[in-house]
Amino acid sequence: MSIYRLNLKRMRAGIAALLVLAATAAGAREDTLPTRIQVAFAPDQQLSEVKNNPSWRGWMKPADWEKALSEHLRKRADRLLPPGEQLQVTINDIKLAGDYEPWRGPNFQDVRFMKDLYPPRMDLHYRLLGTDGRVIREGDSKLRDLAYLQRTSVPFNTDPLRYDKRLLDDWLNREFVRAQAGR
Secondary structure, X not given: OOHXXXXXXXXXXXXXXXXXXXXXXXXXXXXXXXXXXXXEEOOHHHOHHHHOOOOOOOOOOHHHHHHHXXXXXXXXXXXXXXXXXXXXXXXXXXXXXXXXXXXHOHHHOOOEEOOOOOOOEEEEEEEEEOOOOOEEEEEEEEEEOOOOOOOOOOOOOOOOOHHHHHHHHHHHHHHHHHXXXXX
């Protein structure tokens, strides 16, 4: 057997091992989402984003953006809340940043236009539970970011939900970081 074939075999084995390791790490990352933060959405047909988009334009379907926003909220809230506390959030209504403008023609039917006219908004209900399961705080919040395009953001951020995630981040900071400072 030549050295070339031996090196090729080793390289293939190394690549296979790396792929297995990467798949294992990705699976472990999915399983480590905090369970003390629970996020639920109202039924799709009650959400403005779905009702106002009957043809489901765009590349993100409701299940996709609901999952992405839920994971984001769970990870961020897990870092902010003291150990042992639990948070339950129900998003009762949502309208993602931007909107479709079907009058622009068939070439633009899947293009989401970002304008001040289409700010991100969410209506949610939350319940914060203590380590003993007792309700510490509960309330409804109406989140709006009317200046979402004027605020600075990370350059080259191409996340299609960046404005909606920032809306959630602002709420978490306002509701839990500042509230904890006042406790």
